[in-house]
Amino acid sequence: MSRAAQIIEDLERRGQGAFVEDFDENQDRMVINMGPVHPSTHGVLRLLLELSGETVIRCLPLIGYLHTGMEKECEDQTWRAAIVIVTRMDYLAPFFNEQVYSSAVEELLDIEVPPRAKYIRTMMAELNRIASHLIWFGTQGLDMGAMSAMFYGFREREVLIDFFEMVTGLRMNHGYHIPGGVWEDLPEGWEQAVRNILQLLPGRLDDYEGLLSQNPIFLERTKGIGPLSKEDALALGVTGPLARASGIDWDLRRDMPYEAYGDVSFDVPIETEGDVYARYLVRMREMRESVKIVEQLVDGMPGGPFKVMDPKMMPPPRAELNHSMEAVIHHFKIVTQGYTVPPGEAYVATESPRGELGAYVVSDGGSSPYRMHMRDPSFVNMQSLSVMARGGLVADLIAIIASLDPIMGGVDR
Amino acid sequence: MDAGAWPELVQSLTTEGWWLADLCGVDRSNLVNTGQGQAAEAGVAGEQPEANNARPESGPEDPTTPEAADTPAGPESADVSGSDEAPADEGRFEVVAQFLHRDRRERATVHVLAHGEPPRVPSIAELWPSADFMEREAFDLMGIVFDGHPNLSRIMLPDGWEGHPLRKDYGVGKVPIEFIPQPFLQFDSPHQQPNSPEAGVSVDRLGQPAGEPGRSAGGLSHFDDTKIDSEPDPSEGPS
Numbered sequence: 123m124s125r126a127a128q129i130i131e132d133l134e135r136r137g138q139g140a141f142v143e144d145f146d147e148n149q150d151r152m153v154i155n156m157g158p159v160h161p162s163t164h165g166v167l168r169l170l171l172e173l174s175g176e177t178v179i180r181c182l183p184l185i186g187y188l189h190t191g192m193e194k195e196c197e198d199q200t201w202r203a204a205i206v207i208v209t210r211m212d213y214l215a216p217f218f219n220e221q222v223y224s225s226a227v228e229e230l231l232d233i234e235v236p237p238r239a240k241y242i243r244t245m246m247a248e249l250n251r252i253a254s255h256l257i258w259f260g261t262q263g264l265d266m267g268a269m270s271a272m273f274y275g276f277r278e279r280e281v282l283i284d285f286f287e288m289v290t291g292l293r294m295n296h297g298y299h300i301p302g303g304v305w306e307d308l309p310e311g312w313e314q315a316v317r318n319i320l321q322l323l324p325g326r327l328d329d330y331e332g333l334l335s336q337n338p339i340f341l342e343r344t345k346g347i348g349p350l351s352k353e354d355a356l357a358l359g360v361t362g363p364l365a366r367a368s369g370i371d372w373d374l375r376r377d378m379p380y381e382a383y384g385d386v387s388f389d390v391p392i393e394t395e396g397d398v399y400a401r402y403l404v405r406m407r408e409m410r411e412s413v414k415i416v417e418q419l420v421d422g423m424p425g426g427p428f429k430v431m432d433p434k435m436m437p438p439p440r441a442e443l444n445h446s447m448e449a450v451i452h453h454f455k456i457v458t459q460g461y462t463v464p465p466g467e468a469y470v471a472t473e474s475p476r477g478e479l480g481a482y483v484v485s486d487g488g489s490s491p492y493r494m495h496m497r498d499p500s501f502v503n504m505q506s507l508s509v510m511a512r513g514g515l516v517a518d519l520i521a522i523i524a525s526l527d528p529i530m531g532g533v534d535r
Numbered sequence: 536m537d538a539g540a541w542p543e544l545v546q547s548l549t550t551e552g553w554w555l556a557d558l559c560g561v562d563r564s565n566l567v568n569t570g571q572g573q574a575a576e577a578g579v580a581g582e583q584p585e586a587n588n589a590r591p592e593s594g595p596e597d598p599t600t601p602e603a604a605d606t607p608a609g610p611e612s613a614d615v616s617g618s619d620e621a622p623a624d625e626g627r628f629e630v631v632a633q634f635l636h637r638d639r640r641e642r643a644t645v646h647v648l649a650h651g652e653p654p655r656v657p658s659i660a661e662l663w664p665s666a667d668f669m670e671r672e673a674f675d676l677m678g679i680v681f682d683g684h685p686n687l688s689r690i691m692l693p694d695g696w697e698g699h700p701l702r703k704d705y706g707v708g709k710v711p712i713e714f715i716p717q718p719f720l721q722f723d724s725p726h727q728q729p730n731s732p733e734a735g736v737s738v739d740r741l742g743q744p745a746g747e748p749g750r751s752a753g754g755l756s757h758f759d760d761t762k763i764d765s766e767p768d769p770s771e772g773p774s
Contacts, residue, residue: 359664378640486566495559
């Protein structure tokens with residue numbers, strides 16, 4: 123039995139009882155709650171900690187505080203309207219949620235989206251990855267005492283969010299990727315806007331690395347902290363930057379390419395230490411790789427339609443509604459009743475900023491999903507916290523949570 | 536496939552190099568009754584169209600395991616799915632597991648039928664620690680009982696919740712949204728009397744946890760001895 127399995131079993135075998143059972147024999151132990159309203163738990167994560175002095179003996183994540191039954195709600199929506207719910211799951215990476223759900227529906231519909239839609243989706247997703255990693259950078263720095271990292275991370279994210287707003291009309295929860303393509307074409311001036319961002323980011327990333335990478339306090343608090351071995355990472359289902367920091371050379375974008383990832387070249391950063399610092403290095407380099415990817419996508423952006431022009435599933439263009447009664451009827455039917463999807467099921471996985479984001483969609487042939495399940499990387503990665511935190515200090519736990527980069531909206535759904 | 540052979544199948548898959556990606560429950564009641572479920576099942580059992588991953592889908596089953604040999608033969612019936620053999624009324628619940636083979640770059644789906652009420656499936660949490668949370672989620676939301684799971688308790692919903700929301704007979708909006716002001720701290724169980732015999736340990740000795748949330752979701756404070764029951768705070772914001 124691996125170390126991970128042992129720890130999980132020890133924790134789960136008796137549940138919370140494990141924390142009380144040995145209490146009388148161990149007078150020096152203390153059981154405390156961390157969260158769910160704690161600035162370092164990144165949302166409403168609650169941890170039950172058993173401490174001996176400052177050493178974490180056991181750490182059990184208790185989740186569910188943000189559960190809103192999104193999977194159930196999707197069953198009540200049309201295929202297209204479910205996007206609005208899906209995008210709110212992992213709220214820092216909304217494009218990924220929309221993309222993976224749309225891909226699953228497209229697989230059921232057996233349609234291929236036009237190349238331009240693929241490129242737009244990939245570009246938005248990669249910019250979103252940078253934005254999401256910038257939040258991680260800010261919070262990781264803040265939790266380690268580097269307040270300026272928070273300001274800088276959010277400053278650059280603002281630039282990206284402005285671009286998202288320019289394209290989609292919303293800063294978050296865009297609902298931009300839809301089954302069959304994207305909702306609207308890129309607006310005028312998008313290329314200049316992206317190029318400005320691409321010009322800005324590498325220099326700023328240099329600044330960030332200058333701030334933290336060699337900072338002795340930061341190194342002290344991250345190197346060798348929260349180690350996760352490759353075997354444990356595999357056993358715990360850990361994916362994404364966490365897995366790559368533990369030496370698992372796997373990236374769905376490169377190894378099972380989807381959307382436009384087959385057309386671009388990029389490196390997948392790998393570290394083998396598996397500690398918080400390795401995760402820091404992986405994410406910092408991932409942002410640079412994303413910049414490279416977006417550059418190639420902008421250069422190679424194809425023309426043509428940006429969504430499937432199938433009148434059965436796409437409402438007519440807005441302009442037609444002004445003079446055609448048929449178009450109004452058509453629009454009304456698509457919006458209110460939606461379209462049907464052939465019976466079947468599909469599981470599609472993409473590489474979100476936090477790991478393998480999977481959408482499992484079942485259709486019964488109706489106009490709304492029969493079952494929609496998201497494999498959210500935050501949820502699965504959360505289990506590794508117990509393994510990483512054991513034996514460390516409470517202060518290390520803060521660093522570990524930050525390096526885990528959990529989004530509670532995705533964990534609880 | 537049948538639930539009984541599920542752990543052995545997982546064992547053989549694991550030794551073959553498959554990695555457990557996902558596990559969730561599906562309530563197929565409406566699918567089976569309409570007959571569309573069968574069609575869906577048949578479509579699923581074969582290879583999935585690879586619009587996304589551009590890799591051939593192949594079945595995970597080890598030919599040496601008997602249950603894999605029992606499934607209807609055919610080159611494309613790769614998926615281990617037994618619902619076509621089972622009577623319709625027994626095929627209501629299903630555990631769907633996704634596997635990934637990193638070296639072969641293939642994905643595979645395994646359907647495990649859960650029989651009875653509550654539906655039961657053997658747990659694979661011992662083989663895959665990652666299945667721990669996933670099984671708890673399937674139990675919580677779908678009501679599938681995983682035999683042998685070390686701690687099968689609700690994970691998303693409060694402990695005292697009735698019903699399993701993802702079941703098809705549990706309507707959307709069944710539970711009205713209520714905003715009832717609650718006392719900041721409320722101890723309402725006999726176990727929570729300090730120094731009571733069944734509690735085993737007193738609230739004081741545990742130390743009233745610093746940061747213990749008076750505003751936490753009711754019942755989600757699993758800690759038996761210091762159960763705190765109050766309404767969830769809708770204003771809990773993102774990180």
